[in-house]
Amino acid sequence: MQQQSQGRVYNFNAGPSTLPLPVLQKVQEEFVNFKGMGMSVIEMSHRSAPFESILENAKALLKELLAIPDDYETLFIQGGASLQFTMIPMNFLQPGKTASYALTGQWAERAYVEAQLLGDVNYASCARKGSYSRVPAPDQLNYRASDEYLHITSNNTIYGTQWKEFPQTGNVPLIADMSSDILSQPLDISQFGLIYAGAQKNLGPSGVTVVIIRKDLLQQANSNIPSMLSYRTYAEHNSLFNTPPTFAVYMLGEVLQWVKDQGGAHEMAKRNEQKTALIYDAIDQSEGFFQGRAEPNSRSQMNITFNIEYEQTQKTFLLEAEQAGFIGIAGHRLAGGVRVSTYNAVSYEACQAFSQFMIDFRRKYHR
Structure with missing residues (x-):
């Protein structure tokens, strides 16, 4: 399992969620x-x-x-x-x-x-x-x-x-x-x-x-x-x-x-837009391999939800993601699929790493 500094995983839990490491x-x-x-x-x-x-x-x-x-x-x-x-x-x-x-x-x-x-x-x-x-x-x-x-x-x-x-x-x-x-x-x-x-x-x-x-x-x-x-x-x-x-x-x-x-709410908004763009771009450029659940004009900057076309491939995605140190990405039991929560304390580096994981996974499994 890949880990960040101090042995911490990439925590994308929907809540309770990751907290800023300096605060902890x-x-x-x-x-x-x-x-x-x-x-x-x-x-x-x-x-x-x-x-x-x-x-x-x-x-x-x-x-x-x-x-x-x-x-x-x-x-x-x-x-x-x-x-x-x-x-x-x-x-x-x-x-x-x-x-x-x-x-x-x-x-x-x-x-x-x-x-x-x-x-x-x-x-x-x-x-x-x-x-x-x-x-x-x-x-x-x-x-x-x-x-x-x-x-x-x-x-x-x-x-x-x-x-x-x-x-x-x-x-x-x-x-x-x-x-x-x-x-x-x-x-x-x-x-x-x-x-x-x-x-x-x-x-x-x-x-x-x-x-x-x-x-x-x-x-x-x-x-x-x-x-x-x-x-x-x-x-x-x-x-x-x-x-x-x-x-x-x-x-x-x-x-x-x-x-x-960190710069207050304005800085949080800027960072959140940059972070989520990494993952939404991976969805939009996947040629349908990743299928976003939310309509583009309603997309959340806090919770990114998507499905993968084949159920078994989706199970493999969730398993390999966890093995790679990405925690808490399984969709809610009512909705299924994948959910990546990108709250304020989730770093740009975490989203960048997950975006790259998505890209690499698609290259490996895209039919």
Whole structure:
């Protein structure tokens, strides 16, 4: 098996995913004795001044890197993005009102199904018949001006599609699950009423979910719900109502600092475009040997999905790729095929090596 420096494999897992090596090394150095305190972050009280400093630093870095306006709150919540599927309608879907969901993949479907348990929801679009190979243009969405919100999933990890332009929804709050592409490019936060993202793709380890919510929307949230499911609870207690995932928040801050040191969201976008071009070019120039699943104008910069014409050849590809040190490239069980996840921490060199592997494999097995 080929390995990178320090014996590390080429990690293309869809999530939890690869983290920046400098971050892992720094955390390793601080793990037993954080900043001379004689204990690890995981042993530290979440009520202590040092941890509150860690939390505030993470919030400040998010605000800086994403240019979050002052009229937004940043919250740290447990339960993953999947808990947000419930929290959103519980907080914002009032009795007798409706909300709309753009169904562009499995996670969007799950959000829709959870919302159905709590209120009246509609399809704004559904790409299921096209095997989720595309996302709709903003003007193709069918939602109501009276909707409490419109929900979208900005990047679809399973099918490899991504929104290139977000709808301008006016008075209808736009809510987005950005778990798999947040911080991969600059973003106009003011377009959204609420953004949520599980950390385990671009932000850090699993265990913490970032929620960015407009303050006026927060004030409109339902107050007659359990405390732990209320956004107001987290806002009023600075995400410290109960014990937060302290180590995940700490690592989130370290990853954010790494992104800042690399040049921020603009630099991430540039690198991601360069990285994914290597693999998409290998697909497009393969004379049909590799068959991309996503339509070209919906292709994701985070998750590249494709098939190989013959099933046995595809099995051989996955086996030889793993033997060559490329880990986590088997497609999701719902979609099959091949999936290469190229999040921020995945290096250009890793994508270059995988692209060359694809080229060499095609030369070897193309009939």
